[in-house]
């Protein structure tokens with residue numbers, strides 16, 4: 080083996096490597112400069128939940144407990160109550176409503192079973208993933224928080240992409 | 251013996267007693283036949299037509315809930331035709347069903363949901379506008395949603411036949427038909443015993459309990475089988491709890507002594523366990539005021555005071571329990587008093603001295619199941635409908651199903667007297683001894699007894715004859731029968747027993763553990779001890795009793811004469827307010843233990859809730875006190891080990907253990923039965939004094955007993971049940987305003 084052949088081999092290897100490196104530079108970036116730039120998430124992304132309301136702003140949840148029954152992590156706690164006032168005066172769609180509705184994000188695995196189970200379209204996944212807290216008990220989110228999450232959706236630092244369109248699957 | 255017949259169902263050979271309903275034979279043999287209107291022990295209705303089956307040689311599908319099995323019957327329950335018929339029936343029901351399962355309290359244990367899943371179609375085949383009707387509150391306890399009703403009429407039948415209240419009916423006809431009290435369209439509400447049996451049997455969420463409205467879902471609560479703590483019948487019930495909260499009481503599918511029966515108190519009278527008013531810390535009187543303190547301070551204080559008082563005179567310390575305590579608590583209390591404090595002044599506050607009954611017993615106690623089979627029932631006093639509802643139910647059952655003869659002697663026109671009695675001797679108040687004497691004495695004196703009791707001699711003779719004609723006799727003794735009369739009543743059976751006649755007793759004590767606490771050694775001497783307060787007795791430890799509320803001022807005065815009053819209770823009762831120290835105790839839902847019911851059956855109380863951790867079971871408080879005082883009385887560290895002591899020390903309880911109770915639910919204790927042949931003269935002379943006490947100026951009580959006079963009474967516990975308090979207050983107000991009772 081001569082020194083020359085060593086040099087040639089090394090230069091070859093470096094060139095191969097740098098070729099790949101330089102070829103990626105002009106390509107589209109896969110990483111984001113989060114938090115300086117918004118993150119792209121798919122529309123079906125299962126982020127922090129929000130509680131839905133109907134067209135008049137009445138809570139859709141009737142406290143049927145089906146989400147909590149479906150939850151594999153036992154993360155949802157509900158207390159039902161009765162509001163016999165007419166629809167216009169009460170805050171919920173039905174006379175039965177959730178007095179307490181807590182999701183414990185210390186337990187939740189964001190599986191989506193609760194959304195699937197809900198017969199009233201009252202709970203949905205939002206796109207928020209910024210759920211870190213410094214105090215463990217802050218992971219339990221109550222009804223007020225989850226209802227507000229719906230409005231928060233529009234202010235999230237995310238760009239929601241419709242995967243159907245993106246993959247060119249729409250007709 | 252009834253003849254057995256052979257039938258063939260889906261190719262399987264089955265044997266069954268002739269005349270049994272086909273559906274029952276199938277269900278017993280594990281052949282599923284869907285049904286709504288069939289219900290055991292109720293008259294067949296054939297309203298829902300879910301139970302259709304093909305029976306050979308019958309022109310059409312037949313309703314198996316009305317067909318009685320015959321020899322050689324060949325039945326098909328699984329053919330295409332039958333399955334299609336089931337689908338069709340469910341479609342018809344769902345055609346007008348709201349399907350609002352998410353907000354329906356029945357969701358999760360609804361027979362309609364189950365049937366549709368098992369036998370229905372995936373998509374409904376009717377698309378018509380549904381009858382949109384609103385829910386009604388039939389009473390403060392019961393709500394009705396007409397849309398969900400499948401018109402099975404179980405509710406109506408159970409109310410008519412089992413409860414004999416006849417409060418529900420069918421209102422309107424055809425598609426508009428609803429269930430309710432007559433006049434519901436005019437705003438009348440359900441005026442009944444509020445037992446909730448109709449809610450229990452309703453297969454769907456049409457009839458609902460208001461008290462447990464929306465509180466939980468069946469899968470989300472924990473159900474614990476325990477024993478009712480209201481009356482001496484001791485019904486078994488399922489106590490539903492969620493977290494640390496009471497949810498509801500139900501009896502469904504429970505194989506207890508009561509089947510599915512519960513009365514208003516059993517079903518709706520337990521929510522006090524989650525009442526805000528529950529005591530949560532010991533209280534100690536400081537500067538004339540009760541203030542919350544820690545356990546240690548309270549125990550130390552009581553121990554020191556008791557020790558000082560007891561050192562002067564042991565008998566100066568009295569211990570009184572209550573007929574509501576568990577056997578374990580009563581046993582610990584009695585042992586503490588007897589062996590620890592060594593005082594002779596201990597017992598319980600009770601109106602009827604049942605020790606006289608048990609000491610002289612000459613025939614066994616009948617269980618509720620045996621009452622159902624009685625052939626002749628002789629009732630001396632008592633109003634079980636209001637005070638011992640399960641006993642009333644089984645007595646009604648004996649009359650309804652087995653045609654038992656009911657012979658009633660009572661000074662009041664009770665419901666049973668009005669409706670079930672074949673013979674009703676309406677007697678002068680307090681004249682029970684005269685009737686008993688007339689049954690023992692020779693015929694010559696009948697006229698005298700008749701005059702005393704204000705009945706005709708002929709009536710007494712007919713009563714005597716009916717009793718002597720009987721084959722299986724049940725003697726029911728009400729709480730009016732007291733003192734020597736009670737003793738004679740217990741010895742009376744010895745005269746009646748013969749080879750051809752079986753005699754059994756049923757007594758009707760007032761409280762859930764009246765019998766058990768007696769067995770544990772708490773004698774009913776509270777009223778006697780009261781007269782010694784302030785003189786001989788200086789200190790009193792009172793567990794679970796509220797005599798001030800029950801007996802009023804005489805007790806209040808007596809208690810105020812004491813140097814030290816310690817009360818252990820659930821609430822700051824009228825009595826506790828007078829105390830120097832109040833200990834917060836666990837309710838029956840937070841305890842393990844046993845009760846002994848009126849018929850002597852031991853049943854378990856199971857812990858359903860954790861409690862706050864700052865209350866204690868009665869026996870544990872006693873242990874703490876004894877330890878602090880340095881007394882040794884054989885304290886035990888758990889209910890189970892106390893019960894082992896009970897089983898080894900009290901003969902009637904020997905052989906009973908928690909293990910056995912878990913398997914057998916209710917075990918009847920064996921009572922000593924005296925076998926000496928009684929002389930009528932001895933019984934008569936024992937009655938003499940009581941007969942002399944009959945007050946001839948008293949007349950008959952002609953007013954019929956008002957529905958709810960016992961059932962709807964607010965006591966220490968029931969007044970802490972929100973729904974009861976509101977309902978009964980409202981009722982009282984109406985009665986006061988209208989003057990109609």
Ligand code: SF4
Nearest residue numbers: 150187188190191193
């Ligand atoms: S997403 Fe899954 S784990 Fe989270 S609350 Fe819903 S069902 Fe439970």
Ligand code: SF4
Nearest residue numbers: 351354357360454455
């Ligand atoms: S009665 Fe049964 S099927 Fe009907 S709404 Fe209630 S749970 Fe659903």
Ligand code: SF4
Nearest residue numbers: 409442444445446448
């Ligand atoms: S609560 Fe009892 S008494 Fe009243 S209607 Fe129902 S079954 Fe009849």
Ligand code: SF4
Nearest residue numbers: 399400402403405452
């Ligand atoms: S209310 Fe219930 S029990 Fe009564 S008829 Fe309707 S479905 Fe049957």
Ligand code: SF4
Nearest residue numbers: 478481484485513516
């Ligand atoms: S009959 Fe007596 S034991 Fe049974 S539920 Fe009623 S109060 Fe309780």
Ligand code: FES
Nearest residue numbers: 285287296299315
């Ligand atoms: S169960 Fe037979 S017709 Fe209803």
